[in-house]
Amino acid sequence: MQLLCISNGHGEDVIAVRILQELNASPDAPELAALPLVGEGAAYRQLDIPIVGPVQTMPSGGFIYMEGRHLLRDVQSGLLKLTWAQLKAVRRWAKRGGVILAVGDIVPLLFAWLSGAPYVFVGTAKSEYYLRDEAGWLPNRKRREGWAGSVYLPWERWLMSRKRCNAVFPRDKLTTEILQKWSIPALDLGNPMMDGIEPEQPEPIFYEPDAEQKEMQRPLIVALLPGSRMPEAYQNWQKIALAANGLLDAYKQRSVVFLGAIAPALSLDPLQETLIGYGWLQQPLEAIDVNLKLNDPSAIAFTQKNGILILTQDDYTLCLLKADCSIAMAGTATEQFVGLGKPAIAIPGMGPQYTPAFAEAQTRLLGPSLILVEQPDRVAQVLQQLLRDPDRLQLIADNGRRRMGQSGAARRIADCLMERFEK
Missing domain, CATH: 3.40.50.2000 (Glycogen Phosphorylase B;)
Structure with missing residues (x-):
């Protein structure tokens, strides 16, 4: 099996590499490749995983959603040209018949869908806890948030519910339960962010x-x-x-x-x-x-x-x-x-x-x-x-x-x- 991992941020790269390391340890380990959409993918290079497309560090460091001026600076630095070249690289790779692991938010998820290949999605960016807890909706959430019934918007849920999407791994149990209401193949297997950090004693x-x-x-x-x-x-x-x-x-x-x-x-x-x-x-x-x-x-x-x-x-x-x-x-x-x-x-x-x-x-x-x-x-x-x-x-x-x-x-x-x- 051939597997391409697409991620969009330093933290997402680290999480992706943890999963790839575990895949590498499997008896039938897949042939791995990666494409970091943000930054130059230092985490992948340390593991000697080949990068299949162009990469570039942008002025915003990946935080273009924080302010419009950061997006403008990234566009001026060639963001649109880079994104188009990365998408073409993903589609070229997918023609080889492999599968895709998308890690992050809607951007790698969209890339995975556009590739035409089967894919899974590790959702690191969103959690229902932004909008609600186990007791219900949070009173201090912004008025415009939650209109779609979930922290994941309808078009994101659509991408997760496609036949080629084999599994979705949200970051917590609450988010998993909400996504399952839309017949999304969501599984609560935990958050890789906590891997390797074992408490020394069960209670402080x-x-x-x-x-x-x-x-x-x-x-x-x-x-x-x-x-x-x-x-x-x-x-x-x-x-x-x-x-x-x-x-x-x-x-x-x-x-x-x-x-x-x-x-x-x-x-x-x-x-x-x-x-x-x-x-x-x-x-x-x-x-x-x-x-x-x-x-x-x-x-x-x-x-x-x-x-x-x-x-x-x-x-x-x-x-x-x-x-x-x-x-x-x-x-x-x-x-x-x-x-x-x-x-x-x-x-x-x-x-x-x-x-x-x-x-x-x-x-x-x-x-x-x-x-x-x-x-x-x-x-x-x-x-x-x-x-x-x-x-x-x-x-x-x-x-x-x-x-x-x-x-x-x-x-x-x-x-x-x-x-x-x-x-």
């Missing part, structure tokens, strides 16, 4: 009977998630650093450890400059007395008052697992953190991704697990109230795991895909 320490006493005897660990795109992440870091300093003032009688999970593509220099400007002093990592079992020898440590702050570009998963809560201005990272059953506090940024509109939509997607504050100086007060409320923390834990699902989805999707296409 907050919920033990002597939780308050134990809490004061150990450091409070906070993950800092500024996002992965330049220069937006540097702007986000300014707000995050201000919020971190506020936490030091709020927890003067307790140690606070901040774990900055920084994307490898970012330079640490602007982040360090910001920290030094806020009074942090750089220290040798080996001089820091914190038992975190870091794997990153190039991590950078800072201290101030009762706080320790570590910047790492190679211990992302460890940061998520060790932290009790996070200050988050990111997309995928925030969702993964919440999926571990932990609370995240978000501050709207300047964009192009983490705008006030994006942050508000993300609070609907993640429900009570994500708490939105308007200004960095509000983070400390919100966190103090949160950690004093074990019932709310239990609600957050259950909610996050339900909305994001269990690890292992890529393996389940790959097995299903092989079974369906082998038939």
Whole structure:
């Protein structure tokens, strides 16, 4: 079997590669190829998967839907010409008789349908949680949203209900149940976004009977998630650093450890400059007395008052697992953190991704697990109230795991895909 994977974004590429890795491990592994519609497909290249069409990084970084000016810049940079060339490449490939795995939103789904080949769709961009939860429609959704009866619009559902669409893998159980009402072959196999992130303990320490006493005897660990795109992440870091300093003032009688999970593509220099400007002093990592079992020898440590702050570009998963809560201005990272059953506090940024509109939509997607504050100086007060409320923390834990699902989805999707296409 030959399989072409079409995806449209860095996060979608990563999810796609997880599924392709599982397919590669199958006894009858298909011949794999890929076409990233956004960016240059670094995730595919690392796995040595051939790319069958033209690729190009656009000024918007894939966030053209955020503002019209980003779309205009992309068009001026050759977006329409690139899209047409990519579509022709997909149609040429489909004539070989293979199948297509579309990962992302309507764009790769439309490409899959236009190819003429059989296809499956992994829907990463949309969830019914944007519009409703298990109790019904959300009162704070926009008036124009939900008119079609689903977060997926009629033309998207039409593409998913075609005979050549062998399966649809939504990101959560609620979305699966809604799509099944339209006779769409939707299956709830989990969200590959959570693959490889296994919690060390089933319940956070907050919920033990002597939780308050134990809490004061150990450091409070906070993950800092500024996002992965330049220069937006540097702007986000300014707000995050201000919020971190506020936490030091709020927890003067307790140690606070901040774990900055920084994307490898970012330079640490602007982040360090910001920290030094806020009074942090750089220290040798080996001089820091914190038992975190870091794997990153190039991590950078800072201290101030009762706080320790570590910047790492190679211990992302460890940061998520060790932290009790996070200050988050990111997309995928925030969702993964919440999926571990932990609370995240978000501050709207300047964009192009983490705008006030994006942050508000993300609070609907993640429900009570994500708490939105308007200004960095509000983070400390919100966190103090949160950690004093074990019932709310239990609600957050259950909610996050339900909305994001269990690890292992890529393996389940790959097995299903092989079974369906082998038939």
